[in-house]
Amino acid sequence: MHKRHKHDILVVLSLIGFAVSVYLATAHYLGYTPPCTVTKGCEEVLTSKYAYIFGLPLSVWGIVFYTGIIIASLLANHYRIWRKLLTLGLGLGAIAAVVFILLQFFVIKHVCQYCLITDFLAVILFIWDLNIEHRPYLPQEAV
Numbered sequence: 001m002h003k004r005h006k007h008d009i010l011v012v013l014s015l016i017g018f019a020v021s022v023y024l025a026t027a028h029y030l031g032y033t034p035p036c037t038v039t040k041g042c043e044e045v046l047t048s049k050y051a052y053i054f055g056l057p058l059s060v061w062g063i064v065f066y067t068g069i070i071i072a073s074l075l076a077n078h079y080r081i082w083r084k085l086l087t088l089g090l091g092l093g094a095i096a097a098v099v100f101i102l103l104q105f106f107v108i109k110h111v112c113q114y115c116l117i118t119d120f121l122a123v124i125l126f127i128w129d130l131n132i133e134h135r136p137y138l139p140q141e142a143v
Helices: 003-030 042-046 058-076 080-108 113-133
Strands: none
Touching: 003 042, 003 058, 003 113, 042 080, 042 113, 058 080, 058 113, 080 113
């Protein structure tokens, strides 16, 4: 698969994370908790003290994160610096996502299915990006 198509997959997966983040942010600002049909812990997670950074819900930060990843993914096909920024952003996002997953399971002791979707997407995106960028043993046209 060509590197450009691999970046397109990053965009598609990021659009899913963006959509989930918009849904959660909209729910927050409209004052309702999304129904948690699988995990039954959305309200506890989304209203916990860990659901905010600098006074903004994590869903807003998710919108910012996924927007940045979409832009960087589109530019990474043309500019080397954006490839590096993309990898850095995805690495930081994956670290944050793992922290948020651990908080849900071990501190809050409740799990939000929507939060898990965005968190797992951040980790998957980082792994996918490493697969794109760090395969020196393949010819350039194969990457």
